Amino acid sequence: xxxxxxxxxxxxxxxxxxxxxxxxxxxxxxxxxxxxxxxxxxxxxxxxxxxxxxxxxxxxxxxxxxxxxxxxxxxxxxxxxxxxxxxxxxxxxxxxxxxxxxxxxxxxxxxxxxxxxxxxxxxxxxxxxxxxxxxxxxxxxxxxxxxxxxxxxxxxxxxxxxxxxxxxxxxxxxxxxxxxxxxxxxxxxxxxxxxxxxxxxxxxxxxxxxxxxxxxxxxxxx
Amino acid sequence: xxxxxxxxxxxxxxxxxxxxxxxxxxxxxxxxxxxxxxxxxxxxxxxxxxxxxxxxxxxxxxxxxxxxxxxxxxxxxxxxxxxxxxxxxxxxxxxxxxxxxxxxxxxxxxxxxxxxxxxxxxxxxxxxxxxxxxxxxxxxxxxxxxxxxxxxxxxxxxxxxxxxxxxxx
Numbered sequence: 002x003x004x005x006x007x008x009x010x011x012x013x014x015x016x017x018x019x020x021x022x023x024x025x026x027x028x029x030x031x032x033x034x035x036x037x038x039x040x041x042x043x044x045x046x047x048x049x050x051x052x053x054x055x056x057x058x059x060x061x062x063x064x065x066x067x068x069x070x071x072x073x074x075x076x077x078x079x080x081x082x083x084x085x086x087x088x089x090x091x092x093x094x095x096x097x098x099x100x101x102x103x104x105x106x107x108x109x110x111x112x113x114x115x116x117x118x119x120x121x122x123x124x125x126x127x128x129x130x131x132x133x134x135x136x137x138x139x140x141x142x143x144x145x146x147x148x149x150x151x152x153x154x155x156x157x158x159x160x161x162x163x164x165x166x167x168x169x170x171x172x173x174x175x176x177x178x179x180x181x182x183x184x185x186x187x188x189x190x191x192x193x194x195x196x197x198x199x200x201x202x203x204x205x206x207x208x209x210x211x212x213x214x215x216x217x218x219x220x221x222x223x
Numbered sequence: 224x225x226x227x228x229x230x231x232x233x234x235x236x237x238x239x240x241x242x243x244x245x246x247x248x249x250x251x252x253x254x255x256x257x258x259x260x261x262x263x264x265x266x267x268x269x270x271x272x273x274x275x276x277x278x279x280x281x282x283x284x285x286x287x288x289x290x291x292x293x294x295x296x297x298x299x300x301x302x303x304x305x306x307x308x309x310x311x312x313x314x315x316x317x318x319x320x321x322x323x324x325x326x327x328x329x330x331x332x333x334x335x336x337x338x339x340x341x342x343x344x345x346x347x348x349x350x351x352x353x354x355x356x357x358x359x360x361x362x363x364x365x366x367x368x369x370x371x372x373x374x375x376x377x378x379x380x381x382x383x384x385x386x387x388x389x390x391x392x
Contacts, residue, residue: 105361105365106360106362107359134378134379138376138377138378138379139376139377139378140369140375140376140377141361141369141377141380142376142378144378144379200353216379
């Protein structure tokens with residue numbers, strides 16, 4: 002304890018000297034070496050992305066009690082991992098948690114929500130139903146959500162406990178820090194469907210839309 | 224709830240006003256049911272609703288059951304309720320497998336609107352005179368009527384250790 006305190010005091014003293022401009026030569030080199038970490042911009046960007054995820058406020062079935070509701074409450078507190086800001090619009094979210102069974106009528110809606118999310122985006126399939134159909138092996142439920150959209154993380158359970166959801170969330174964070182591009186656009190034949198906040202091909206109107214816009218503008222002015 | 228003799232008395236009264244509309248009666252597990260001619264089910268429902276002393280003015284449920292090996296195959300069940308006496312009465316019309324068609328009772332009971340659409344959605348029973356007989360729960364482009372007993376249940380076989388012999392490893 003005493004040793005720790007001495008070390009702390011020494012660090013404080015050197016910081017004070019540095020701010021005064023008294024550190025020079027080898028002492029300054031040592032100071033910088035101790036305090037500065039060098040990394041690539043990509044890694045730093047991924048670190049920032051992984052620790053400031055905005056999940057979509059979205060629930061499908063009984064798993065929604067565990068995933069978007071329980072894990073943001075004080076008992077579990079997803080804010081510890083920087084994901085407490087649930088977004089009510091897919092345009093502002095970058096994580097969708099499929100919490101429950103996806104019926105064949107809901108699947109196009111879910112896919113549309115996913116398509117509306119801005120890049121980069123991730124998806125968690127939570128529970129047995131959205132991962133494989135679960136007990137609903139019948140005509141009405143899609144047997145696994147990755148039949149119609151890419152899923153980054155599957156969380157088993159029926160339903161998974163909030164701890165399990167958070168473990169899956171932490172795994173997703175590790176995945177984001179590691180290598181974000183999983184190549185799903187090639188696998189799902191979706192190259193060129195990215196939507197970006199500004200710039201990029203999807204932020205421009207299509208030729209048909211531009212023509213219609215010009216036509217409408219001319220009609221209004223004339 | 225009409226008991227067994229009460230049900231027979233009720234049938235007698237209907238036979239007086241609409242002869243031949245009621246084909247049979249059934250009293251099982253304290254549930255009274257009138258099995259009626261499908262072509263005249265509206266006559267019976269109107270009589271039960273409007274005749275003084277009857278007052279079955281509330282349709283608490285309309286549903287269809289599929290009795291597959293039997294013929295006629297589909298049974299349309301009308302669960303009526305008299306709210307003054309708290310008496311329930313079931314009216315049942317049997318429909319053949321080839322042409323499951325019956326007159327709509329939306330004019331009598333507006334609540335039947337969605338329930339007839341649901342019956343059409345899942346069983347393919349056509350209600351003539353319904354204002355908008357389209358699918359209500361399934362996707363609009365769905366093919367088939369999934370609650371019929373001869374409809375495949377769907378899903379995918381999952382191979383577990385104990386079921387390897389059945390589905391292959």
